Amino acid sequence: MTTTSPNPMSTRTAAGAVFLLFVTNGMLIGGVGGSLPALRDRLDIEAAGLSLLLFCLASSAVVSMQIGGRLADRIGARPVALVTLTLLALGVGTLSITSSLPWAIVAMVLAGLGNGAMDVAMNSLGVEVEQARPKPIMSRFHAFWSVGNLTAAGTIVLIARAFDKTGAANVGPALGTLCVVGLISIAVCVRIVPHGRRIEHTEDGVRTAIPRLAWALGLMAFCFGLAEGTAVDWSSVHVTDVAEIDPSTGALGLVAVSGFMVVIRLLGDRAVARVGRRTVVRVGAVTAIGGYLFTVLAHPLPLLLIGWSLVGLGVGLVAPQVYAVAGHVGGGRMLAIVVTFGYAAFLVGPALIGQLVEHFGIQHAMILPLTLSACLVAVSAVLPRDEEDRQNR
Template identity: 55%
Template sequence: MSASLAPVSPVDPATPRSLAAPVARTAVTLMFAVNGLLIGGWGGSLPSLRDKLAISDGQVAVLLFTAGIAGITSMQIGGRLSDVVGARRIALVALPVLVAAIVTLALAPAYPVAVVGAALLGLGNGAMDVAMNAVAVQIEQARRRPVMSSFHAFFSIGNLLGAAAVLGLAGAFGLSGGTVVTPLLLTLAVVAVLVLVVLVRIAPTAAPVEHRDAEGGKIRIPHAAWVLGIMALAFGLSEGTAVDWSSIHITDVARVDSTTGAIGLVAVSGFMVVIRLLGDRLVTRFGRRAIVRFGGVSAALGYLTVTLVSPLPLLVAGWALVGLGVGMIAPQVYAVAGHLGGGRVLAVVVTFGYAAFLAGPAVIGFLVRHVGIHHAMAVPAVLCAGIVALAATMPREDRDLA
């Protein structure tokens, strides 16, 4: 294959016709939403879990590291199995593992049990992440028009709802500290089980993906996949930095209290949701290459803004641009990866993005200690500018999906 990515291939005649039905899109939307809900609840409950188990920040870091390593491992296995037995099956097996993880964390009486819960969470989330994206790609092929952005929008919405549930539950029942984590996570687990029951009935059958040529030889992962992987590294670090550092950045640079500083994450998350809800229409009109380029420019300008300015309104505007930009990129890169080589290539690209999302904020933290939080944001600005250049390798138009 040349350096440029091949355009998205037309739908395979063997692809089950049910993938084009509206109920199939509803099912995959539910997959993304419930995945985001559980992961958001996990992230939002970490402070409460720390209080309940009386553990240190270092021990919380071990939980996050355990979940991350398990997730990366599970992505590789889940991606390959999705191609062999069909992504639907992997997603529907991974979701109960994720629910078991949430229940384990909710009821964990001691730190070692919480570590087991974190490992289960990584295993369930990694496989489900790749599998639901693989099903989403096949739905794009069957419907012959972009839908990936809307799926990722509902992941973001679910993520916000999961995190916000901490505040809602605490306010409704007067809970605080470690008393929140058990009822919160058990409630989310019940919701997920109900969604699972629905998914078992309506989730579409995803066709296995064959990786052999006409002579029966195994097709190697195309070189273009590694280009997509580099792009995933760049947007993964940029998104992780925005999620983990935006509020702290505003608090320190604008010299406001931490409550006001939280508006940074609100701006990032809110604009990510908005652009993902609009993304499919924009891709249909302008093509993936243009959308990824615009996303890279927007995120780079946003990071450049927060690197150079100090007034609160300008900082919020800068972080809004970052959210607008990074929200555009991931769905399109993952879509091209899935069209290029199914779950196997998705596993490679998603792993790059996931690893960068996890490790990136720590790298930025190292830079913050040495050059200051203001100047450290120049690094993701450069990476986002690199995405603009690498976007030239993506399809100019998705004629087969238009």
Template identity: 85%
Template sequence: MATRTAAAAVFLLFAVNGALIGGVGGVLPALRERLDVSASGLSLLLFCLAASAVVSMQVGGRLADRIGARPVALVTLSLLALGVGLLSLATSLPLAIVAMVLAGLGNGAMDVAMNSLGVEVEQARPKPIMSRFHAFWSLGNLTAAATIVLIARLLDRSGGDNVGPALGTLFCFGVVGILVAVRIVPVGRRIEHHENGVRSAIPKLAWALGLMAFCFGLAEGTAVDWSSVHVTDVARIDPSTGALGLVAVSAFMVIIRLLGDQAVARVGRRAVVRVGSVTAIAGYLFTVFAEPLPLLLVGWALVGLGVGLVAPQVYAVAGHVGGGRMLAIVVTFGYAAFLIGPAIIGQLAEHFGIQNAMILPLALSACLVAVSVVLPRDE
């Protein structure tokens, strides 16, 4: 597990997952037009993605402990890619719902499995590496956003339907990722949760970390799934240009996550989480009050910088303290919020406007600052 190949395999899993999920978020404005649905229709699709992912996490977490994370990661990556491929062909809401359910079933368990493998790699190393793993997830997001913008430009469409070509391209990327992953993803350890024949209790810290995961999950999920729509609607521009919102989020998440491990080594996870939370607050203030495109992109860039620091630290603490079972609980809270939260944002946008809807992730980013007291100072 302590080899460069093991680390490279985990980098690959995070990157492919980020690209496929980022692709779904990036095409939402164009998908809205193709399916002729409102914000409520988008929130229904995101809810289907979320609900299936939450179910998948519970099953995937138990399987990863029982048989190792490798088979769980490979099977669910295939399922996620299948869902994205089907979504590229969907021209009706029912078919899009089926595609979202498949993608959610794949994404939920894959998230637990790849984070479990990431914690194992970090435990075998002298220095932190979880932030860099998550940087590759953000790099995958950035690749998806750039692909969507580039294809729209190549097709010379201003607000046209680029769903099929964009998601089809990312589906092919996912297939290549699967073929490589089969060769290099490590087996992973099996985890026993019994002591002297008695099942051990889940550490109480899991629930505090779960609350933190819910807060940053909703803030990050909003950024990934709604930044493009937000920029499109507030700045009144075409959907392909609006995808620059996701580009800003993803690019700055990559930058800060590549530097995050160094920051953790110097000042500890608690300080890193607090700085990230305050930065996200500043970014969401821009999304609530600003309207010009440049200011909106500054706001989403700050959100990317902020939330990019938080998730790797919370997941790493969970994995180190309580192993895969505790990590699965915390990841469930995080991804439930990451996936269900944007659906909630859709309802808020429908009734109160998309800028006012951003007050919710703003408030939860502030909550992160308070709850971060539970994190160890020096880890």
């Protein structure tokens, strides 16, 4: 794997640009997840309808990330990130004004096409910044994604309550606000996001094979993808239904998940520097198991929020480490594969969770992400040993 960098970038400026990409992406995707309970009421659909919308979001993302990963290596991640951020913002804007399921599907497809390739592009830029630094930084990038997620959830709660106590008919203003903020962010990103490096996967003129580690990391991505995706997409619905509260208050479930993901990701880089990525992932998986136990067994709102907070703490540690290893080893091409496995979980997960909710109830449905969190503990053996991880940095 050879790399070229036609426009060397200031590490500080590049890091600031990547932080902005992550926070904007998290804000727009968080707006989609936090609005699901209200959209369910507005569109008059059940769990199966929500599963369909999330399926459209994830399937379109899987398509775009395969193209985006290769383009990021070939032409640099900047144009990929900017174009797809625009698509994502337009998808959220469309969702803010729709009142029918077909148009909601169109909005989800637009958002998915933008989010998939943008995810690969911004992580590629993040890995490049980390490679130029003496210490890890990927967890902090993902912390800003969670900041955006938390901002979106808070925006939905505040604006919904300002317009209507139920929030069922007034999710549009909140999503519209997030879309406008996203468009403003695009204008800023055009000025500061660097081109990044172009990566050629060749050796002596022959195209190199994708490292086998990609498939093991992909399995990990599937496990944490479903566990994290369930938290982001279903926490609001779960809290609303189990605690029997109004949808705008139910969005506090996503607030809890996102808030504690921010906390742990701000601290994650220090933990990686001390004990290595493998130990960090294992601790995170065990914490997520404890959180999902609360979601399966508890009913009062305070206990449910404790459970989702633990889930946020746990899953927040995992994704940055897996993506960092993939990017360091194989660039955007390998990142696209690993991220695809994570999105495959978003693709299959909503349908599985929706069916489990229909047949067994939403609390019993949480047993699935609990089980996959347990699988992460075993699969984390593919990550570098703690000593090797520290030496590589």
